[in-house]
Amino acid sequence: MRIRDALYAIALLLCDNAYGEEPRQDEVSASSPAAKPGRWPLAAKNKDILIKRYQGGVLLIGDSIAAKWPRDLQQRYFGAPFINLGMGGDTTSNVIWRLPYYDLNEAAAPAIVIIIGTNNLHRDGAKEIADGIETIVRKVGQAAPKSQIVVCEILPRGPGGTSYDSAIGEVNTLINARAASDGYKVLKAHDAIRDHEDRQSLYADPVHINSHGYVVLSELLTALISSNHPA
Structure with missing residues (x-):
């Protein structure tokens, strides 16, 4: 009896290994899907x-900078809550993993805004990050061909944090250079935040902007969407 149980346990282990586990995000490129544990x-x-709950609203997908966009600013600037698919700590690989689970076409979003890349900075090069964002753009475009795609530049880091200034600049240059050929608009948020007269007042911590920072993003996004849908 014990031998049979042992053989059964070994068989289960072999089956598990045959099917494999989800790749860890530190084991894949920025353009490949990866789940977090x-x-x-x-x-x-x-x-x-x-x-379904917020169908027809602007859709956000990305990391905590997307997730933290204040609800009152969504209502004030866009007239309705966002379909906010932001998740804290996400990298490009995490968003790529998530996309197949969402019916983006059903969302009927006038614009799909991608805010991602800052969590890749510590491990990926600029081209790898831009390639990951490009993969997301391609998949979003295939899933929701009627929605305008907007890619937000990676924001500068706030006071007291690791700056990554050079890498952020390189990624943003690539994002802007690829926009026309890849069919998306760029939310030019980096310089608007960096050059603000009181930049420090826009940050909640070295990575995240506060409500004042989101006012800057809301004004930029409203203007960008309006320019694509003139009255």
């Missing part, structure tokens, strides 16, 4: 309920 995959998949 723990409850993240379930939480990521469950965000699809927001698509």
Whole structure:
């Protein structure tokens, strides 16, 4: 009996190994899908309920900078809540992993805004990050061909944090250079934040902007969307 149980356990282990595990995000390129451990995959998949709940609104997908966009500013500047698919800590690989679980065409979003890349800076080069963003753009375009795609430049880091200024500049240069051929608009947020007369007042911490910073982004995004949909 014990021998049979042992053989059964070995067979299960071999089956598990045959199917493999989800690749860790530190094991894949910025253009390949990767899940995070723990409850993240379930939480990521469950965000699809927001698509039906806020259908027809602007859709955000990306990291915590997307996730933290204040609800009152969404209403004030855009007249309705966003379909906010932002998740804290996400890299380009995490967003690529999540995309198949969302019916972006059903969202009927006038614009799909991609805010991603800052969490890749510590491990990926500028071209790799830009390639990851380009992969997201391509997949979003295939899933929602009627929606305008907007890519937000990577924001400068706030006071007290690791700057990554050179890498951020290189990624943003590539984002802008590829926009026309890849069919997206660029939310030119980097310089608007960096050159603000009181830049420090726009940050909640070295990575995240506060409500004042989101006012800057809201004004830029409103103007960009309006320019694509004139009255």
